[in-house]
Amino acid sequence: MSPSSSSWAPSPSTGIVGWKFLHSPxxxxxxxxxxxxxNESExxxxxxxxxxxxxxxFIADADQHFKRPDSEPQVHIEYVADGYYDGNWTSVTVLHDWAITGDFVGLSEVAGYMGSxxxxxxGWYRQKLSFTRDDSEKSIYLDVEGAMAFSMVWLNGHLVGGWPNGYVTFRLDLTPCVKFGEENYLAIRAENPQSKKFSRWYPGAGIYRDVWVIKVPITHVAHYGSHITTRDVSAKSATVDLSITIDNKDTKHHQPVNVFTKVYKYKDGRVGQKEPNMYIAITKLYDLENRLLDEYETNFGIRTLKFDANNGLFINGEHIYIQGVNQHHDLGALGAAWNLRAGTRQLxxxxxxxxxAIRMAHNPPTPELLRLTDEMGFMVIDGIFDCWLEGKSASDFHLIFEDWHEPDIRSFVHGPPAAGKIFSELHDIVLEEDGTRSVTSSLFRAIANDSITGEMDIISLNYQGEGMRYGGAYAHLTGNRILPQYDNFHAANPDSLIIGSEVTWSLSSRGSFHxxxxxxxxxxxxxxxxxxxxxxxEITAYEVYSSESGSTPDRVFYTQDTKPSYSGxxxxAGFKKERFxxxxxxWRSDFPAAHIVPHWNWPERVGQVIPxxxxxxxxxxxLFVNGRSQGKQKKEPLAYRFRWDDVVYEPGEVxxxxxxxxxxxSTDNVVTTGEAAALRLSADRTTITADGEDLTFITAEVVDSNGNVVPTANNAIQFDVSSPGVIVxxxxxxxxxxxxxPSTKRNALNGLALAIVRS
Structure with missing residues (x-):
């Protein structure tokens, strides 16, 4: 868990625009x-x-390398041919998610938890590329930061390569296939399985992250070729260790070079706290005649991490409480296609x-998001797999695991022994790349003395820490029942830090009460x-309800405080639920605020109890109802809210x-509102950049004649833009x-609706 201590920046590159697209179900x-x-029957x-x-x-042992077949695949694909006519294909802008603008489909086609x-x-994408004859003295690469999924890339009819995992950034060397001084035809194929349950969340579809053409001299800083670590860190100084890997693609000649790196501070602050100190190392590569060959930028932070089994996390000597969430890769109504402003708004x-702290659930995010978390001071757990050899959904990414894993692992029995062996090898792979990182994996069904816990730098528990189907309200449920496990895991692993990687599974609908x-x-x-x-x-927004195996925030806090998600x-739409x-x-104990639930529009419950x-x-x-005190309360130990459970409803003010x-x-109040009378619009930003990508998020509030938001209003709202810009x-x-x-007509939900406008 840390901001990046090593990162990469491509050399001079070009984002590609003007794509043609074809989708086939x-x-x-x-x-x-x-x-x-x-698809095995096809x-x-x-x-x-x-x-x-x-x-x-990325495979250190050359004996384990994969050998490409000697010939091209014996298939005829018309879409990859130079002369193929794609004029009747759809013109799209990449980054692109082909599914998010479509109609919702039935559950028999796509599972509800995948977004339906x-x-x-x-999905096929085609693009023309041009390279000058001078480019023939350079290396040409294609960087794809994410394409969902099982992507494959052709240039001028040649299958260059690809990457099956749709969340992973990959680089391909286009140089052998480039026609210099001529038009080149790039074709990228993305494929999502036909199964209605191949993911446990909305996966997106297509090239949904950036694609770059990289042109560099034959001698250049290698892919991920700058690696920075820090040591001997104090309040006054630190030692920065830098290693640079240089690639020379000229197989006939050696290229002597001079390498210079300068470090600059470009952002003040403190890592993992308010704002981080951020530095940038700029490496320049020169030949012996002092001609610049390549320039490479690496952002990094200076920090020490200490994981104390009894006292928690220390960053640069300061005790930091982890206040974290799990975050999936989509951007709500915009889908999986990355957008800088939408990602910034979430953070x-x-x-x-x-x-x-953010746990990237459950796959690598776009590199742009990690740059944002660095700059804004978030700690990150960067996930790589949701599963290993055992799948969680039909045709999910467990199927690609054996493609690259060592053969002997395939013979292990699935379960804790195999899991421990696999984790150990994955742990070693991480340390090969960066020995400063801590490695963990979330445990859902493991027990405290499983072998895998001994392999982990940090033990991460999903739901077990707080207990599953635990407590009086869950006693009638069948299924796996587990008492709170933090003490058991700590006793069995006294030297390991234990965190809750998924702790709540609360459920609620904003503004709805039952x-x-x-x-x-x-x-x-x-x-x-x-x-x-x-x-x-609808699920009530009193925030005391969970899934069968989950917990509410109150019980999580209680468990944390009696022992030394959490989505939703x-x-x-980006509106705050009550549990916010x-x-x-x-988490902000120094912030003077109060929030009352529920709203106070209950004409059908006059004279009845409303907690x-x-x-x-x-x-x-x-608490006061129409000026009459309902009693003064002191917050009891291990209580996290005030409750007046016997309030009798009458219209007016609470x-x-x-x-x-x-x-x-602090104070707060809610009132009984009148009927819906008007709309009130507000923008998160009133000025945006006219680059075709920047966004403003417009909130529409349904208000009464006094300007109060009507908390039960579900009126239909028609949005329109009269100035340059488009509602996306x-x-x-x-x-x-x-x-x-994409519909410009939307019903409000409990008084609120959202329109997203792009420049």
């Missing part, structure tokens, strides 16, 4: 990367043997929440305990006054809304 070309359960030619040698750069969007099938909201409210701090959702309404796809805090304020009150909860970092609070250390700390998506955060994301 079935296999149109008779080929596939590999046969899988979803008559397809496997091409993985031409792709696997791309991995040789048309992600399946094959800004996490900063406001109090987050200082009754009665569970008296427990954590209870499973169902239709009979006030947890929700399955017919309207923010909805799909619960986490904020925990009122308040999330705040204060230690004492008094107000809370919160105190801390005997002084007034709308949303309201409701998972049950199956309106296409």
């Amino acid at each position: 079935t296999t149109p070309d008779g080929v596939t990367y590999s046969l899988r359960p979803d 008559d397809l030619e496997e091409l993985r043997h031409w792709v696997l040698p791309v991995a040789n750069e 969007l048309p992600v399946r099938g094959v 800004e909201m996490l900063k406001e929440l109090g987050v200082n 009754f009665p409210v569970s008296p427990y701090i954590s209870a499973p959702v169902n239709d009979t305990n006030g947890g929700g309404n399955s017919s309207t796809y 805090i923010i909805d799909l 304020y619960l986490y904020q009150s925990r 009122v909860h308040v999330f705040t970092s204060g230690d004492e609070a008094e 107000k809370v006054v919160v105190y801390k250390d005997g002084k007034q700390w 998506a709308t949303d309201n955060g409701f998972p049950g809304d199956l309106t296409k994301f």
